[in-house]
Amino acid sequence: MREHRGVSREELKNSAIVTVTVLMVLGLVAAWSVLIPGVMVWDNVMVAVIGSLRLTGPVAAAFAAWVAVRKHRAIRGELTAWRALKAPLAILAVVTGSFGATVLLLTLRAVLSEQAGRLLPSGLAMGAAGLALYVVLGWMLGWGVPYAITPLLAGTGTYALFTWIADGSGWADRLAPATPEPYDLFQGLSAGAFLNQTLWLLGISAALLLGWAAAVTRQRLALAAAMVAVLTAGTGVARLLAEPRPFATAQKVVYSCQEWPITVCVHPGMRGGLTELGSAFTGIAARLSGTPAAFQRVEQRSRLAAGDAPQGVIPIHVDDLDAGYADRAAAEFVERLSRPCADAVAGGYRAIVAAWLRGEPLPAGPLAAHQNASTWFSGLSEEQRREWLRMFYADFAGCRLSAGHFGGFTYAPRPSPTPLMPAGPSRWEPGGMPSPAM
Structure with missing residues (x-):
């Protein structure tokens, strides 16, 4: 069996196939868990795809660290820039390919049902750029610490790092390859914000990888390219921090409504819930008839929205169309009718x-x-x-x-x-x- 720098080609091929399969399965499972049940909107698909990185990213980092450990142990002679970058770039191609396959399967599922909104290519680019950062971090850790336990450390370390950043508050959470949580359907995803984060993620990934290549090959051209990548990353960070609210942009929603026996209006991505919501609130409307709380129209609103509704209109909150969603919305509305009792x-x-x-x-x-x-x-x-x-x-x-x-x-x-x-x-x-x- 022919050896390739101490690692057989057959071993690399089999490892790549296993990694692609694991990443696809894990990506689909993770994305499915992030999808808001019953919501038919492209933003929901986008949030799910990016949300899957929390699990697929650490696996990609562990795989990159494993290859780096094997390559570092087997390296002989002087490295050129191409020889140094060939392996990590191949890993990036494998990981990005698995990400693309996951996106394709979710997109095919979405195409079969009528989705509201539009798919944002910049969001897909941000997801791929986020995976690239995971791979680069795993590669550098595997090269710098060439031990058998390093892949495990790379996977758990990157998971802990990006989970901590994404769940934190302040400006740092904008830098993680993630979307704000909880996601609000009434605030659309911004293509510009995704583009800025893509610049940051690609820039920092390229800067780290080229900086590593410059260190192991001692070539000034790689160092110069790394400096250019640092400028790209800085541009992305500056534009991200300049935005008052990353990703979220207010958008006017054209409701989907059911007109009888009362008018019930929801986000177009949740139109499948109109019948059950209408049944739940028709009875409440009949019981409240003649009281100051009487209403004839029900409108789904964002939990982040402020302001009073007009007379005869009540705002409700529906987070998903999971089992019991209408009863939960009705119970929440009834609780608002009276103030809590201290006694x-x-x-x-x-x-x-x-x-x-x-x-x-x-x-x-x-x-x-x-x-x-x-x-x-x-x-x-x-x-x-x-x-x-x-x-x-x-x-x-x-x-x-x-x-x-x-x-x-x-x-x-x-x-x-x-x-x-x-x-x-x-x-x-x-x-x-x-x-x-x-």
Whole structure:
């Protein structure tokens, strides 16, 4: 078997095939875990592809370190710049090829369904540039520390380093090959920001690799090229730091809406959730009819957005279309209707009304007073409950409900269809319940 600088060609070929396969499988698994369930938008695919680098990058660094250890041990004679750069460039080609295959498979999946937005080539370039940095760091570590344990150190070290940088705060997190988390659908990805980060990542990768080549070959041309790469990296960093918010740019969203029985509007990438959201909020809208919280339109909004909605319009937050998304959005909205209760007793009464608004079974509660209130409230018809909420909505919103609001302490609920309120005039008593007029 022919040897290539101490490493057989067959060994290198087999190692490359194994690495490509591992990187493809790992990249698909990692990207799939990052994808927001049910969201059909190209930005979602882009974030998933870049997010897969957290796992594929360390594997690429470990592979580069393994090859560097073998090459360093087997090197003989004086190195030229081409001979020094040939192996790491070949590793870069292998790793980039596996990244391209992962992108292709995810893109084919996305093409089969109608995606909102557009694919950003600069984002793909940033992902490839990020992998290049992993490879260069792994190569340099393997060359500088040629021991059997070095590939493991390269993989774990790069994973810890970039995870720490990406999860940190301040300006440093902009330099990591990652996108901001959590990702917000209502803030589009910026092609310009991706381009700036590509300049930084390619520049620093080239500077490190050419600087290493200049050190091992003692050639001034490699050193000069490394200085040019440093300038490129500096340009990318300067442009990145000049942006107030990396990647995210405000964009006007053209909603996808369902008009009946109430209007429900969501991000076009989440239009698959319109039916379930409409069912969840139609019942809530009917129960809140006639109260200050009545609404006819539901709009999905960004969690980062500020500002009040117009009268009759309620903003909701839907992070994904995973199982139970409509119930979670409805529960979050109902929680906003009243302020939190500092008193556990008042909170128990509030929980009874909130459960009814969500369409859930009424909770009994740990206290006898709560159990009596739940029994009394369950004995009312749906129309009686709505009339009750119209009367006492202010007390519910202000968390001022008490036993007196639920028939008093001695009231025995009757499931008969008798009206909740007396037909004649009434006056209000301190307990909050109406009593016949004198």
